[in-house]
Amino acid sequence: MTRPTVSDVQRVAVIGAGTIGTSWAAYFLAQALDVLVVDPVRNEADLRHDIADAWIALERMGLAPAADPDRLCLSAAIDSALAEADFVQENVPERLAVKRETLHALEAVLRSDVVVSSSTTSMLPSAIQDGAARPQRVLVGHPFNPPHLIPLVEVAGGKLTARETLDWTVNFYRAIGKVPVLMKKEAVGHLANRLTAALFREAVHLVAEGYATVEDIDEVVTSGPGLRWALQGPFTTYHLAGGRGGIAHYMRHIGPTQQDRWQSLGNPRLDDELSALIVRSVEAMLADTSPAQLASLRDEGLLQLLRPKSGQKS
Numbered sequence: 001m002t003r004p005t006v007s008d009v010q011r012v013a014v015i016g017a018g019t020i021g022t023s024w025a026a027y028f029l030a031q032a033l034d035v036l037v038v039d040p041v042r043n044e045a046d047l048r049h050d051i052a053d054a055w056i057a058l059e060r061m062g063l064a065p066a067a068d069p070d071r072l073c074l075s076a077a078i079d080s081a082l083a084e085a086d087f088v089q090e091n092v093p094e095r096l097a098v099k100r101e102t103l104h105a106l107e108a109v110l111r112s113d114v115v116v117s118s119s120t121t122s123m124l125p126s127a128i129q130d131g132a133a134r135p136q137r138v139l140v141g142h143p144f145n146p147p148h149l150i151p152l153v154e155v156a157g158g159k160l161t162a163r164e165t166l167d168w169t170v171n172f173y174r175a176i177g178k179v180p181v182l183m184k185k186e187a188v189g190h191l192a193n194r195l196t197a198a199l200f201r202e203a204v205h206l207v208a209e210g211y212a213t214v215e216d217i218d219e220v221v222t223s224g225p226g227l228r229w230a231l232q233g234p235f236t237t238y239h240l241a242g243g244r245g246g247i248a249h250y251m252r253h254i255g256p257t258q259q260d261r262w263q264s265l266g267n268p269r270l271d272d273e274l275s276a277l278i279v280r281s282v283e284a285m286l287a288d289t290s291p292a293q294l295a296s297l298r299d300e301g302l303l304q305l306l307r308p309k310s311g312q313k314s
Contacts, residue, residue, distance in 0.1 A: 003113040003168060004086055006175045010034055013085040015078070015102060017042045020119050020147060021091035025072065026054035027148040028089075031176045032064040034071045036081060044074045054148045057299055061149075061306070078105040085110060087172060089141065091119045099128045107133045115169050117141030117155075122189045125158035135160035139169060141180075142190050149302045151179040154190040205266025207281065208274050214281040230305050 010033065014025045017039035028035045029051065037047065051069050058067075075081055082088075088110065092102045099118065106116060116138050118128055129135035140156040147153075153173045157166045166182060173180040183190065189197060203217045212220070228237055235247070242250030268274060286294065 003115075003164075006168065006172045009086040009172060011036065011084050011086050013038060013082050013088045014091065015039075015088060015106070016091035016093070017047055017074075018091060018093075020143065020145060021089070022047065022050045023054060023145070023147040023149075024089050024091065024119070024143065026051045026058060026069075028176070029069050029071055030055070030058040030061075030063050030067050030148070032066040032068070032071075033176075034073075036073045036075060036085060038075045038078055038082070040076050042074065047074055048072070054146075057303060058148060060303055078102070078109060080109055082106065082109045083111065085114055088114060088116045089119060090116055094121055094123065096123060096127055099123065100131060103128065103132055103138065113137070115139070115165055115172075117169060119143055119147075121193060124186045124188060125156050125161060126186060127158075129158045129160055132160075136162035137165050139165060140186070140190065141169060141173065142192075144192055146299070149299060149306070151177065151306075152192065153178045153180045154183060154192060155180050156183040156186045156190055158186060201268065202265055204270070204274070204278065205268045207278065208268050209266065214278070215285050218285075 012028045012033050012035050014021050014028065014035060014037045017025065017037050021037065021039070025035050025037050025047075039047075048069070051072060055069055073081075088106060090099070090102060090106075092098050099120065103116060110116070112134060114137065118125065118138070118140050119142055120128065120140055121142065123140075125138060125140045128140075129138035132138055135158065138158065139161045140154065140158075142154040142156070144150040144152045155166060155170055155173070157163075170180045170182050181191065187194065199221075203221075206212050206217060207214055225237075232240070238250050239247040241254065242248065245252075
């Protein structure tokens with residue numbers, strides 16, 4: 001069976017409606033797609049309430065013509081209704097057995113051409129597709145939270161993913177307004193989570209060794225390099241740091257100091273004592289701010305940041 005062109009995609013299935021799946025569903029609806037959500041425990045009223053919350057921001061970003069939250073359907077199980085799906089975004093819990101069981105159930109009802117894209121945070125696509133009847137159509141399409149606002153999607157294929165599947169999926173995500181980045185090869189944690197994990201490791205080390213508090217670290221990032229990172233990546237940042245000579249000058253004259261810093265970076269162990277310290281410190285820092293308030297502040301800030309970035313390539 002021939003896979004439909006990107007422009008022919010009309011119905012998307014979202015498997016799993018936790019935080020990520022619900023955000024994906026809202027985004028797909030905002031792109032004027034029909035969305036079938038499958039979740040065994042999700043209450044429809046609660047799901048629609050969460051979609052409505054996300055819709056406020058999506059309206060500010062701009063909806064596609066004919067976008068309508070009423071194009072949402074909810075099912076408790078993977079069944080024959082998915083035979084009409086043109087694309088699947090899978091968001092089930094981060095356990096390999098659950099991913100594989102879900103994929104097995106999907107393959108029993110999906111058309112043979114339909115791509116199954118997993119939102120997995122860290123798993124390798126090769127591990128997910130192992131044992132699948134059609135592993136060539138299985139890949140990772142990892143968003144950054146919240147998917148309905150942040151444009152990045154990391155696309156990674158496994159050992160058996162067809163190149164045509166990767167190309168089609170990148171084109172699909174791009175067509176609906178995402179910024180897909182195709183990985184050259186798969187890696188645990190993909191790209192963005194590896195980078196953020198590296199920063200968090202050093203942040204934890206600095207707190208553990210008494211160089212700074214959690215408040216200090218968050219302030220340093222948000223009032224310093226985080227402002228630049230929202231507009232330019234690390235390589236562009238260091239290119240500018242090289243002045244007229246650009247990255248070549250930086251590498252020749254400042255690069256050795258970078259090497260010195262690498263040698264002194266920490267490698268903390270998240271044992272019970274350190275974990276408890278981090279938890280106490282973060283809870284104390286945010287004692288007067290609820291998770292809902294934090295999310296609202298984040299989403300409003302993202303909307304403000306996305307406006308100047310909309311026409312700029314990072």
